Amino acid sequence: xxxxxxxxxxxxxxxxxxxxxxxxxxxxxxxxxxxxxxxxxxxxxxxxxxxxxxxxxxxxxxxxxxxxxxxxxxxxxxxxxxxxxxxxxxxxxxxxxxxxxxxxxxxxxxxxxxxxxxxxxxxxxxxxxxxxxxxxxxxxxxxxxxxxxxxxxxxxxxxxxxxxxxxxxxxxxxxxxxxxxxxxxxxxxxxxxxxxxxxxxxxxxxxxxxxxxxxxx
Amino acid sequence: xxxxxxxxxxxxxxxxxxxxxxxxxxxxxxxxxxxxxxxxxxxxxxxxxxxxxxxxxxxxxxxxxxxxxxxxxxxxxxxxxxxxxxxxxxxxxxxxxxxxxxxxxxxxxxxxxxxxxxxxxxxxxxxxxxxxxxxxxxxxxxxxxxxxxxxxxxxxxxxxxxxxxxxxxxxxxxxxxxxxxxxxxxxxxxxxxxxxxxxxxxxxxxxxxxxxxxxxxxxxxxxxxxxxxxxxxxxxxxxxxxxxxxxxxxxxxxxx
Numbered sequence: 395x396x397x398x399x400x401x402x403x404x405x406x407x408x409x410x411x412x413x414x415x416x417x418x419x420x421x422x423x424x425x426x427x428x429x430x431x432x433x434x435x436x437x438x439x440x441x442x443x444x445x446x447x448x449x450x451x452x453x454x455x456x457x458x459x460x461x462x463x464x465x466x467x468x469x470x471x472x473x474x475x476x477x478x479x480x481x482x483x484x485x486x487x488x489x490x491x492x493x494x495x496x497x498x499x500x501x502x503x504x505x506x507x508x509x510x511x512x513x514x515x516x517x518x519x520x521x522x523x524x525x526x527x528x529x530x531x532x533x534x535x536x537x538x539x540x541x542x543x544x545x546x547x548x549x550x551x552x553x554x555x556x557x558x559x560x561x562x563x564x565x566x567x568x569x570x571x572x573x574x575x576x577x578x579x580x581x582x583x584x585x586x587x588x589x590x591x592x593x594x595x596x597x598x599x600x601x602x603x604x605x606x607x608x609x610x611x
Numbered sequence: 612x613x614x615x616x617x618x619x620x621x622x623x624x625x626x627x628x629x630x631x632x633x634x635x636x637x638x639x640x641x642x643x644x645x646x647x648x649x650x651x652x653x654x655x656x657x658x659x660x661x662x663x664x665x666x667x668x669x670x671x672x673x674x675x676x677x678x679x680x681x682x683x684x685x686x687x688x689x690x691x692x693x694x695x696x697x698x699x700x701x702x703x704x705x706x707x708x709x710x711x712x713x714x715x716x717x718x719x720x721x722x723x724x725x726x727x728x729x730x731x732x733x734x735x736x737x738x739x740x741x742x743x744x745x746x747x748x749x750x751x752x753x754x755x756x757x758x759x760x761x762x763x764x765x766x767x768x769x770x771x772x773x774x775x776x777x778x779x780x781x782x783x784x785x786x787x788x789x790x791x792x793x794x795x796x797x798x799x800x801x802x803x804x805x806x807x808x809x810x811x812x813x814x815x816x817x818x819x820x821x822x823x824x825x826x827x828x829x830x831x832x833x834x835x836x837x838x839x840x841x842x843x844x845x846x847x848x849x850x851x852x853x854x855x856x857x858x859x860x861x862x863x864x865x866x867x
Contacts, residue, residue, distance in 0.1 A: 409681055409707040417685070443732035506807075511734050511778050513809050514832065515656055515862040516613045535614065535862045537687055539709075539734040539778075558613050581687045581709060583651065584865070 395433035396423030397598055400440065401461065401477075403451040411440045411474065414580040418591040420598070431460040435469060436597035440580075441476030445485035445501060445542070448476050449493060458494060465496055465572060470597035473574030475540060478567065481574055487542045497567060497574075498547030508559050510541040518554040518565045518577070526573050526592045526603055527554070527566075534585045536565070536577035543576060570604055614862045615826045615854065616656035616833035617847055618811060619840045621646060623692075624664045626672030643676050647684045650840070654847040654864030655686065659712070659781075659835060662692030674706045681707020689737055691781075697726040704731055712737040712781055715754045718761055718768070721775055728776025736779075737811075738772040740765055742798055743785040750784075750798050757785035766801050773806045780806065781835065783813040791817025791838070794825040803830030811835050819845060819853045826859055 398415055400422050402408055408424055415422040415438070422438070423430060431437060439461065441448055452458045465471050473481055485491045485501035493501070504510050517533040538556070543563035546552060553573070554566035565576050573593065579586030596603045621628045627641040647658055660680075662673045670693060677690055690703050691712030700711045717723050717738055727736045742750040742765035743757055750765035769780055782802050784795035794815045803810045809832035812825035816836035825831045839845050848864040855861045 409678070409705065410685070410709070413682055413707070414685065442734060443730075509807055509809055509832065511808065512613065513734065513779060514613050514616050538613075539687075541733075578687075580685060583685055587685055 396430065397435045398422040398594060399430050399434035400424045400438045401457060402426045403455055403457055408440055410580040411438060414587055414590045415594065417587055418594050420594055426455055428456045428460045431464050434464065435601065436594055437464050438472045439477035439480065440474040443476060445479060445487040445491050445493065448480055449491055462494060468571050470593065470603045471572045472593050475576060475578055478574035478576055479542065479544065482544055485542065496572060497551055500545045501542045502545045503542050504561060511539050512558045513539045516556050516558060518556055520554045522553050524553050524568065525596055525605055526589060528592050529588050530585050536579065536582040536586060538577045540576060571602065573603060612860045614860045617850060618657045618659055618833050618835040619650050619655050620659040620661060620835050620837045622661050622663050623676060625669040626676040644679045644683055647680050651684050651686050654851055656862060657686060658688040660688060660690045662690065674702055677703060677706035677708050691739055697723065697730055700727045700731060704735060710735045710737050712739045714739040717772065718752065718754060718763065721771065724772055724775040724777055733776045733778035736777050737781050738777040739781040740769060741783050741785055753785055765798065766805050769802045770805050773808050777808060779809045779811065781811045781813055784815060787815030790815055793817065793821040794829055796824055796829045799825055799829030799831050809833065819850055822850060823854055823857055
């Protein structure tokens with residue numbers, strides 16, 4: 395059983411995520427085997443591509459149930475880009491697609507007329523401090539590439555936000571044992587590596603990424 | 612605020628960087644990994660590797676190069692050159708490239724763009740367009756380094772490429788490339804006005820003001836250049852300071 399499991403659901407480029415974890419000194423397991431998920435102490439769902447394909451791959455691979463069970467167990471979870479969007483209830487990308495429903499709200503498109511994808515380095519404003527962001531500066535730069543963004547039902551899940559052409563959207567969301575980024579920390583230089591290292595350290599040393607647990611430790 | 616991107620470009624053959632990199636302080640100026648790390652630290656926002664390997668035997672070397680680069684470089688990089696099929700795209704992405712650029716093969720078989728976008732997402736499919744000004748003031752699309760005319764109009768091809776699923780366009784002017792007299796601003800503006808996706812300006816950077824012009828008058832989201840970086844004419848940090856001073860949003864170079 396591997397401590398750190400990266401879920402491979404056939405969306406291509408997982409190598410950079412794997413390398414970011416290795417950079418933190420941990421050898422992760424990259425797997426499409428649902429049976430590997432329950433034993434993980436830190437679960438990472440990365441992803442690129444479209445919502446419909448992502449959800450289809452997760453369901454066909456029998457991965458959606460184990461991911462939901464894992465999150466319900468309270469162990470630390472990190473979602474990246476499509477791995478963040480999949481946590482919401484519904485994505486409007488290419489129609490209307492049911493997602494995992496861990497977080498209330500929808501995934502919506504940037505308004506037409508804007509340059510999309512939103513591609514490149516943008517600042518993340520930390521709205522609420524979080525232990526996973528320790529050592530990362532306010533309004534630090536991260537690498538984004540996406541055409542849709544989260545519209546949470548509950549604004550209190552927004553940990554960091556980003557503005558693009560007048561639209562402010564959640565860059566980091568989370569609650570309890572779940573944290574997820576719209577940007578790609580594995581492509582965001584030192585700040586992104588820091589985020590991975592923080593997440594992994596908290597998960598493996600404390601078994602929790604929740605702010606309260608860190609305060610108590 | 613979304614920052615404008617500065618993208619150094621390398622020509623690689625048989626897994627080695629070729630053609631005029633005379634950057635200082637490198638043990639091995641041909642090692643793509645060392646160069647990529649150097650430019651990452653210098654403040655590059657992304658990197659582009661263009662594989663110009665002539666022999667088919669040497670083509671496997673590009674995958675090894677991508678893997679070695681992805682092991683050590685945590686900023687996005689695009690790989691292009693000789694991409695013929697969705698399987699080529701897959702192998703490059705799996706090796707660790709963030710994006711794959713397609714050019715000739717997409718002109719010969721435009722379905723390639725949609726195949727790549729469907730399988731891996733538009734965000735990783737860059738269509739490179741080599742354009743040359745025609746007598747009527749429009750621009751034709753060329754291949755083979757500007758030697759072969761395709762008969763396509765560059766602005767129309769840009770529009771079609773985006774409709775088929777391109778997430779970004781890399782627009783090179785064959786007229787200005789290599790002259791260091793500035794990018795073709797009219798070409799850039801015509802294409803950036805025609806599409807919603809980001810446009811990378813390429814061909815002609817010589818002075819800091821050329822980058823500014825491409826990012827403003829040209830409507831580009833990013834500027835690509837080779838020789839001004841590789842010969843140490845301008846370092847990325849001072850270019851970013853210059854562009855910031857002129858009011859453009861740039862990601863600052865953080866001290867190491």
